[in-house]
Amino acid sequence: xxxxLELRNVNKIYGTEIKNQVLYDINLSFEEGSFNSIIGQSGxxxxxxxxxxxxxxxxxxxxxYIEGRDIKKMSINQLAxxxxxxxxxxxxFHYLLPEFTALENVLMPYRIQNGKVSKEIVRKAxxxxxLVGLEKVKNNMATKMSGGQxxxxxxxxxxxxxxxxxxxxxxxxxxxxxxxxxxYELLRNINExxxxxxxxxxxxxxxxxxxxxxxxxxxxxxxxxxxx
Amino acid sequence: xxxxxxxALRFLKSNKGQTLLIILGIAIGVSVQIFIGSxxxxxxxxxxxxxxxxxxxxxxxxxxxxxxxxxxxEFIEVIRKEDREMEAISVALDNAALMDYxxxxxSLLVRGFELNVADGIYDIFDRIVExxxxxxxxxxxxxxxxxxxxxxxxxEEVTINTAEQKVHSFKVVGxxxxxxxxxxxxxxxxxxQTAQNIFATGDVISSIELQLKEDSxxxxxxxxxxxxxxxxxxxxxxxxxxxxxxxxxxxxxxxSISSYMIQVFVMISVxxxxxxxxxxxxxxxxxxxxxxxxxxxxxxxSSYIFLFEGLILGFFGAILGIVLGLGLSFAFxxxxxxxxGTPVIDLYIxxxxxxxxxxxxxxxxxxxxxxxxxxxxxxxxxDIIRNN
Ligand SMILES: Nc1ncnc2c1ncn2[C@@H]1O[C@H](COP(=O)(O)OP(=O)(O)OP(=O)(O)O)[C@@H](O)[C@H]1O
Ligand SMILES: [Mg+2]
Numbered sequence: 013x014x015x016x017l018e019l020r021n022v023n024k025i026y027g028t029e030i031k032n033q034v035l036y037d038i039n040l041s042f043e044e045g046s047f048n049s050i051i052g053q054s055g056x057x058x059x060x061x062x063x064x065x066x067x068x069x070x071x072x073x074x075x076x077y078i079e080g081r082d083i084k085k086m087s088i089n090q091l092a093x094x095x096x097x098x099x100x101x102x103x104x105f106h107y108l109l110p111e112f113t114a115l116e117n118v119l120m121p122y123r124i125q126n127g128k129v130s131k132e133i134v135r136k137a138x139x140x141x142x143l144v145g146l147e148k149v150k151n152n153m154a155t156k157m158s159g160g161q162x163x164x165x166x167x168x169x170x171x172x173x174x175x176x177x178x179x180x181x182x183x184x185x186x187x188x189x190x191x192x193x194x195x196y197e198l199l200r201n202i203n204e205x206x207x208x209x210x211x212x213x214x215x216x217x218x219x220x221x222x223x224x225x226x227x228x229x230x231x232x233x234x235x236x237x238x239x240x
Numbered sequence: 241x242x243x244x245x246x247x248a249l250r251f252l253k254s255n256k257g258q259t260l261l262i263i264l265g266i267a268i269g270v271s272v273q274i275f276i277g278s279x280x281x282x283x284x285x286x287x288x289x290x291x292x293x294x295x296x297x298x299x300x301x302x303x304x305x306x307x308x309x310x311x312x313x314e315f316i317e318v319i320r321k322e323d324r325e326m327e328a329i330s331v332a333l334d335n336a337a338l339m340d341y342x343x344x345x346x347s348l349l350v351r352g353f354e355l356n357v358a359d360g361i362y363d364i365f366d367r368i369v370e371x372x373x374x375x376x377x378x379x380x381x382x383x384x385x386x387x388x389x390x391x392x393x394x395x396e397e398v399t400i401n402t403a404e405q406k407v408h409s410f411k412v413v414g415x416x417x418x419x420x421x422x423x424x425x426x427x428x429x430x431x432x433q434t435a436q437n438i439f440a441t442g443d444v445i446s447s448i449e450l451q452l453k454e455d456s457x458x459x460x461x462x463x464x465x466x467x468x469x470x471x472x473x474x475x476x477x478x479x480x481x482x483x484x485x486x487x488x489x490x491x492x493x494x495x496s497i498s499s500y501m502i503q504v505f506v507m508i509s510v511x512x513x514x515x516x517x518x519x520x521x522x523x524x525x526x527x528x529x530x531x532x533x534x535x536x537x538x539x540x541x542s543s544y545i546f547l548f549e550g551l552i553l554g555f556f557g558a559i560l561g562i563v564l565g566l567g568l569s570f571a572f573x574x575x576x577x578x579x580x581g582t583p584v585i586d587l588y589i590x591x592x593x594x595x596x597x598x599x600x601x602x603x604x605x606x607x608x609x610x611x612x613x614x615x616x617x618x619x620x621x622x623d624i625i626r627n628n
Contacts, residue, residue: 059626068534068622089538096536103625107531111247111254121535127242169535 015077016044016177016209017065022074024060024232034060035232038074044176045207047200049220052229058213059104059181061229065211066099066179067091079176096124100170102180104213108154108162108169115141115150118168125173133172140168143198145191159186167195171202178202180212184219192216243537244544248552251525251545262517263557269510270561270601273503274594275568280499282588284492288457291488294363294418296330296449297457297481298464304475306333306444315448318470324463327451328360333435334446338401339428344390348428350380350400352435361451364416364429370394371414374430377437381414383424400428400438408438458482503597507604514553514608518546522612522619529616530624543613550609557605558598565594 024035034057042048052058063069064076067083076083108117118137119129141150144164149157163186170178184192196219203210220226228236252259300315316329333352338345355373359365371394374381400408418424452460460480468478482489529542573583
C-alpha cells in the first residue's frame with residue numbers, strides 16, 4: 013500500500029513574541045485506505061495536527077506531502093480544490109451553514125465543485141443522510157437540529173464528494189454510545205468499500221481500539237504509535 | 241458565480257430586516273436623486289419655455305433695411321438644407337407706427353406675418369383670447385393689455401399712422417395674450433400682405449425667424465453659425481437666443497451644477513452606507529465564509545458572494561427608489577399647486593435620466609461591495625475553525 017499522507021519534521025509554533033510550541037518534529041505517514049485514530053489529552057495538539065494535514069493551517073517548519081505532492085508548492089486555488097475534492101472534513105465544532113437546510117449543507121461541497129446539483133446527487137445525499145439517521149430532519153434549517161444531528165449532518169457533508177481522505181475531529185463527540193457505534197460502523201464500511209483513508213481524533217477508547225492504528229500525541233510529540 | 245449568487249440571496253433572505261433597511265436606504269437616495277433631478281429639469285424647461293418657447297430663436301435680418309424676395313427665398317433654401325430640422329421657419333415685416341383710437345394715441349410695432357407659418361413660432365392661434373385672426377386686408381389683432389387700457393371692443397376701427405405720414409384704417413378682429421406686457425401693449429399683428437401694402441415696401445420682409453426643434457434648442461449658436469457660413473454675406477445679421485439671454489444661461493448652468501453636486505453627494509452617501517453595512521455583513525458572516533473556504537470554495541467565488549449582495553441590494557434599491565421617486569414627483573405636481581390649480585413647478589419626467597439614476601445606483605452598489613468582497617477573499621479559514 014502506498015503512503016497517501018506524509019509529515020516530515022513538522023513543527024508548529026504559535027505566537028511570535030511569546031512562543032508556544034505545540035508540535036515538535038512530527039514524522040508520520042499514513043497508508044492509503046487505512047483507518048487511523050489519533051488520541052491524546054486536551055491541548056496536546058491533535059486538532060492542530062489535523063488542520064495542518066487539511067491545509068487549513070501551516071506548519072512553522074517541516075513538510076507535508078499529500079498523494080506525494082508537497083503542499084508548500086501548491087497555489088491557493090489548488091489548495092482550495094484539494095480541500096474540496098480530496099478531503100472530507102468533520103470539524104470538532106461541526107460548523108454547518110445556519111442559513112441553509114441540512115440537505116443543502118450536505119450538498120454544499122458538491123455545489124462548490126460543480127455549480128449545480130443533479131437529481132442523482134440529491135438522491136445520493138439523501139441516501140447518506142438516511143444512513144446516518146437524518147431522514148426526518150433533512151429539510152430542517154441547520155440551526156433547528158440537535159447537536160448530534162448537526163454532527164451527523166457534518167459527517168454526511170464530508171462524504172458527499174467521495175473524498176480519498178477523511179479528517180474527522182471528534183466526529184462522535186456529541187453522540188450516545190449506540191449512535192457512536194452506528195456511525196463508526198458506517199465510517200468503517202465506507203473505508204472498506206471505497207478505500208477511503210480515515211484520520212479520526214477521538215476521546216473514545218472503544219473507537220480508538222477498533223482502528224487499524226492508534227497514534228497518541230502527548231505534549232506535541234508522538235507518544236505511542238500502535239499498528240494492528 | 242451561480243453559487244455566489246445563491247449564497248448571497250440566502251444570506252440576504254436570512255437577515256430580512258437588515259436587507260430591507262439597506263434597500264430602503266438605497267431607495268431613498270435614488271428617489272431623492274430622481275426627484276431633485278426632475279424638479280431642476282422641470283424648472284429649467286419651464287424657464288426656457290417661458291423665455292424662448294414662443295419667440296424666434298434664430299433671427300436673420302439685413303444690416304441695412306429689408307430683405308427682398310429673391311434674397312430671402314434663397315436664404316430659406318439654405319436653412320432648409322441644415323442638418324438640424326427646424327420646428328418653424330417664418331418671415332415677418334416689422335414697422336413702427338402710431339395707432340390712434342378715439343382720443344388715445346399709442347406707438348405700435350406692426351408685425352406682418354404669414355399667420356399659418358408664424359403660428360409655428362408664436363402659437364398665435366392659441367394666444368388669441370377673443371375674436372379671430374387677421375385674414376383680410378386691413379385687419380389687425382392687438383394685445384389684451386391695450387384692450388383693457390383703452391376699453392376697446394372687437395370690430396372697432398383704429399387708425400395706423402406710418403412713418404411716411406400715411407394714415408390707414410384698420411379693423412380690430414381679435415385680442416391676443418402673450419403673457420408678456422411689453423408684447424401685449426406694443427405689438428399689432430396683421431397679415432404680411434397688409435403690412436407690405438400700408439408701408440409701401442413692395443415684396444420684402446424685415447426678418448426670417450426660426451424656431452428649433454426641442455432637442456436642438458441649446459445648439460442655437462452652432463446652428464446660427466452654420467447658417468451664417470452658408471449664407472456667407474457681410475450685410476446679413478444673424479442673432480440667436482443664447483447671445484440674447486446670457487444671464488439666463490449662466491443662471492441655468494449654476495442651477496445644473498448645484499443639482500449635479502446634490503446628486504453626487506447623495507450617491508456618495510449611498511455608497512458609503514452600502515459599503516459600511518456590507519463590511520459589517522462580512523464580519524457577521526465570517527464564520528460561514530470560513531466554513532465554505534475550509535470546504536474548498538475559491539477566494540474569487542467567496543468574493544462573488546458580496547459582489548452579488550451589492551448587486552441584488554442595488555437592483556431592488558434602484559427599483560424601489562424609482563417607484564418612490566416617481567411617486568414623490570407625481571405627488572408634488574398633484575399637491576403643490578398654484579391658486580388656479582396648475583402645479584407650482586411642472587416636473588420634467590425624463591425616463592432616460594431615471595434609467596441612468598437607477599443604473600448608477602446599481603453600479604455604485606456593486607462598487608461599494610468591492611471592499612467587503614476583497615475582505616472576504618482575504619479571510620483565512622483557520623481563524624474561524626480554530627476559534628469556534
Ligand atoms: N491560535 C492559537 N494561538 C496560540 N496557541 C494556540 C492557538 N490555537 C491552539 N493553541 C494551543 O495549542 C495547543 C494545542 O491545541 P489543539 O487545539 O491542537 O489541542 P487538541 O489536542 O485538539 O485539544 P482538544 O482535545 O481540547 O481539542 C493548546 O495548548 C492551545 O492552547
Ligand atoms: Mg481539538
